[in-house]
Amino acid sequence: MDIYGFYKGQVFDAYQYLGAHKSRNGYDFRVYAPHADRITLIGECNDWKDWDLNRSFNGQFWELNVPEAKAGQRYLYKIWKGNTVTEHCDPYGFGMDLRPAFCSIIRDLGDYQFHDETWMHQRTDCKDKPLHIYELHLGSWRQKKQHPEDETGDFYSYDEIAELLIPYLKKMGYNYIELMPIAEHPCDASWGYQNTGFFAPTSRYGTANQLKKLIDRCHQNKIGVLLDFVPVHFAIDSYGLGRFDGAPLYEYPDLNSAMSEWGSYNFMHSKGEVRSFLQSNAWYWLEEFHFDGLRMDAISRMIYWHGKKECGVNNNALDFIRTMNAGLKAQFPGCLLCAEDSTDFPKVTAPIWSGGLGFDYKWDMGYMNDTLSYFQTDPLFRYGNYHKLTFSMMYYHSEYYILPFSHDENVHGKATVLQKMHGLYDGKFAQARAFYLYNAIHPGKLLDFMGSEFGQLREWDETREQDWFMLTYPIHDAFHHYIQKLNHLYLNHSALWERDYTSGGFEWRDSEQHYPCCYAMQRYSSKESIIGIFNFAGTPQEHYILHCDAKRLIVLLDSSADIYSGIRPDTAGKVIHPVEKGKFVISIPAFTGICFQVE
Numbered sequence: 001m002d003i004y005g006f007y008k009g010q011v012f013d014a015y016q017y018l019g020a021h022k023s024r025n026g027y028d029f030r031v032y033a034p035h036a037d038r039i040t041l042i043g044e045c046n047d048w049k050d051w052d053l054n055r056s057f058n059g060q061f062w063e064l065n066v067p068e069a070k071a072g073q074r075y076l077y078k079i080w081k082g083n084t085v086t087e088h089c090d091p092y093g094f095g096m097d098l099r100p101a102f103c104s105i106i107r108d109l110g111d112y113q114f115h116d117e118t119w120m121h122q123r124t125d126c127k128d129k130p131l132h133i134y135e136l137h138l139g140s141w142r143q144k145k146q147h148p149e150d151e152t153g154d155f156y157s158y159d160e161i162a163e164l165l166i167p168y169l170k171k172m173g174y175n176y177i178e179l180m181p182i183a184e185h186p187c188d189a190s191w192g193y194q195n196t197g198f199f200a201p202t203s204r205y206g207t208a209n210q211l212k213k214l215i216d217r218c219h220q221n222k223i224g225v226l227l228d229f230v231p232v233h234f235a236i237d238s239y240g241l242g243r244f245d246g247a248p249l250y251e252y253p254d255l256n257s258a259m260s261e262w263g264s265y266n267f268m269h270s271k272g273e274v275r276s277f278l279q280s281n282a283w284y285w286l287e288e289f290h291f292d293g294l295r296m297d298a299i300s301r302m303i304y305w306h307g308k309k310e311c312g313v314n315n316n317a318l319d320f321i322r323t324m325n326a327g328l329k330a331q332f333p334g335c336l337l338c339a340e341d342s343t344d345f346p347k348v349t350a351p352i353w354s355g356g357l358g359f360d361y362k363w364d365m366g367y368m369n370d371t372l373s374y375f376q377t378d379p380l381f382r383y384g385n386y387h388k389l390t391f392s393m394m395y396y397h398s399e400y401y402i403l404p405f406s407h408d409e410n411v412h413g414k415a416t417v418l419q420k421m422h423g424l425y426d427g428k429f430a431q432a433r434a435f436y437l438y439n440a441i442h443p444g445k446l447l448d449f450m451g452s453e454f455g456q457l458r459e460w461d462e463t464r465e466q467d468w469f470m471l472t473y474p475i476h477d478a479f480h481h482y483i484q485k486l487n488h489l490y491l492n493h494s495a496l497w498e499r500d501y502t503s504g505g506f507e508w509r510d511s512e513q514h515y516p517c518c519y520a521m522q523r524y525s526s527k528e529s530i531i532g533i534f535n536f537a538g539t540p541q542e543h544y545i546l547h548c549d550a551k552r553l554i555v556l557l558d559s560s561a562d563i564y565s566g567i568r569p570d571t572a573g574k575v576i577h578p579v580e581k582g583k584f585v586i587s588i589p590a591f592t593g594i595c596f597q598v599e
Contacts, residue, residue: 001014001017003057005276006272006273006276007273007276008272009274009276009279009323010272010275012276012280012328012331014092014279014280015092015094015281018030018032019092020090022071026067027045027066027069027106028063029041029066029075030056030062031053031061031063031090032061033062034060034249035081035245035249036062036245039052039062039080040052040077041053042076042077043069043076043103044073044074045068045106046066051064051066071106073106074104075103076104076239080246081245082246086239087239089196089240091198093200094199095107095200096197096200096203098203099185102186107207111209112208112212115216116215120334123334125333125334125335125336125360126445127360127500127501128502131175131402131497132173132176132448133176133177133226134177134448134450135177135406135447135448135449135450136177136178136449137191138156138204138205139155139205140462141161141165142156142161142164142465142466142468143156143464143465144156152464153465155205156205157206157210158201158206158210159213159217161205161214165177166218166221166223170223172484173490174223176226176292177224177225178225178227178295179227180192181229181230181297182211182227183197183198183199183201184196184198184202185235186235188462188463190235192228192230193228194234195230196234196240208289215289215291224293225291226292226293226295226338228297229281229285229296230298231282231324232266232298233260233262233265234264234267235264241265250267250271250274251265251266251267252266252268261307269316269320278320279323279324279328282324282328286331286332286335287331292334294328294335294336294338296337299340300341300343302320303318304345309343313345321358322357325352325357325358326352329358336360337360337361338362339357339361340363340404342363348399349361349362349400361402362400363404363406366395367392367403368409370388370391371388371438371439372405372409374388374536375421375536378422379517380538382517382536383517383537384514389438390511392442396443396444400501401443401444402444402446403446405447405449407449409449410456411459416452416458417435417452418432418457426475428455429475429479430559431591433482433560433593434534434536434559434591434593436482436483437486437534437559438593441595443500443523444500445500450466451466453483453484453487454468454471454479454480455480457470474565475565479565482564485557486557489556494525494528495525495529495530498527499524504524505523505525506521506522506524508520508522509521509531509533510533510546516539516541517535517536518533518534518588519533519534519536520532520533528597530556530597531546531548531596531598532594532595533586533593534592534593535591536591539590540587541587542587544588545585546583547582547584548598552578553576553596553597554573554575554576555573555595556595556596556597557572558570559593560591560594566589566592567589
């Protein structure tokens with residue numbers, strides 16, 4: 001490791017030096033702790049006796065070779081500062097005990113052989129490819145239950161869940177998954193967003209090799225895997241990064257700046273050693289586990305001080321983001337770097353050389369909020385909110401957007417996406433079918449949270465698996481089949497993704513009919529064109545007029561079809577001819593979307 005570069009915040013390989021590493025004689029333990037007076041190693045390799053580490057380099061690094069150490073053994077550092085002694089897990093530890101224990105675990109990073117060479121060589125940033133992300137929390141997607149009526153069960157291991165997850169993803173038409181944070185964390189209720197072991201895959205679901213096997217198998221089945229990455233803050237537990245060497249090291253020295261709104265410590269991104277830590281952590285997940293990209297959490301808190309525009313831009317954090325993104329893209333050009341950012345800060349996805357932050361994608365939070373707000377509105381008043389759906393195209397070309405309907409829209413009293421649809425139980429499904437079709441035809445890559453595909457009604461709870469029993473209800477089963485059909489339609493039709501971000505990929509065909517709230521939009525690719533028409537009013541349109549220069553239209557998907565619990569026979573495959581040149585007359589039931597192939 002370049003020590004000078006470590007202090008300058010230019011290092012991406014700090015994990016290859018710091019931590020516990022196999023050597024010719026056992027394992028070498030190395031830790032960075034500039035303020036410590038003494039550091040001892042305790043663990044299974046020395047019967048939990050204090051063995052002193054020695055200062056190295058400039059005296060701020062400490063190391064010890066332990067011939068007796070073996071992979072799988074547990075260990076801790078005891079940090080001595082004045083009269084205080086604190087036990088800490090290894091900041092660069094590659095494994096950790098299952099909570100509430102917190103020992104680090106020795107891992108051999110080189111003892112798994114991947115078999116995903118074809119995928120790794122062919123993956124791209126998907127700008128002109130389909131990208132439909134299925135976001136999931138591994139502990140609550142499915143659980144092992146002793147009895148079907150049990151409310152909760154045990155966790156599946158990483159490789160066990162692959163047996164269930166991969167066939168399901170292929171069946172349902174998702175080509176990427178996003179795992180909510182899996183770096184070790186002490187509290188299940190934090191969902192992984194308050195970490196103590198940044199380099200340790202959580203032991204809730206097994207070992208590092210089992211995680212690698214999950215990712216490897218996904219790649220062999222042409223499914224990409226993204227990781228939710230947390231570069232903003234960390235848990236305050238005494239054994240973690242907080243006051244690691246007896247003084248603030250990773251966090252701000254001023255408590256007002258150090259504490260986040262979530263009760264965690266904020267990383268101090270102006271410090272070179274903190275930058276090197278986080279950059280190396282991002283590199284570690286992409287290099288050692290073959291993750292295909294990172295969804296970076298809470299970027300608004302890095303753009304502005306405390307996430308508040310009125311507090312000003314955090315230029316040190318922005319400099320860190322640019323450096324990290326540039327380094328990651330140089331080494332992993334096919335990876336996806338996604339910003340979860342709710343601000344209007346410009347050029348989040350612009351190249352660094354042009355003053356941008358260098359992300360590949362930004363979550364379009366404005367689109368998400370406006371669209372859900374529209375569908376929550378009583379249909380009688382939607383005409384007054386007509387342009388909530390058209391507004392997104394006023395700014396869409398300013399960034400590369402993902403259209404996110406994530407876990408955040410299914411918790412904290414917000415209700416699930418299906419529940420957000422206006423009306424009573426039966427009436428929600430027709431609107432949800434039209435909503436998801438609209439979302440698929442709108443320019444932008446797609447992200448949906450687990451459970452949305454079968455219309456889960458209960459808000460997400462990390463302690464319980466998804467309500468799969470809902471599929472025994474015909475209306476939920478029909479909705480499940482509808483989403484399956486829609487997802488595969490998206491994957492198989494280039495007009496829905498090839499020109500998401502280039503000119504000529506999108507055109508409004510109807511965006512001014514405030515009453516009765518009808519819309520029409522056309523998508524283009526080098527091979528085909530598709531039109532979607534929508535009636536979001538509560539009354540049918542028997543003679544909707546679509547102006548389109550086409551010889552004929554072929555129905556690809558009709559959200560009102562009875563096979564999806566709709567109100568009329570399925571019209572898929574139906575050919576519609578113009579009543580005169582450039583003019584089609586189409587019947588659209590209430591709360592319906594129809595997708596056409598243009599010929």
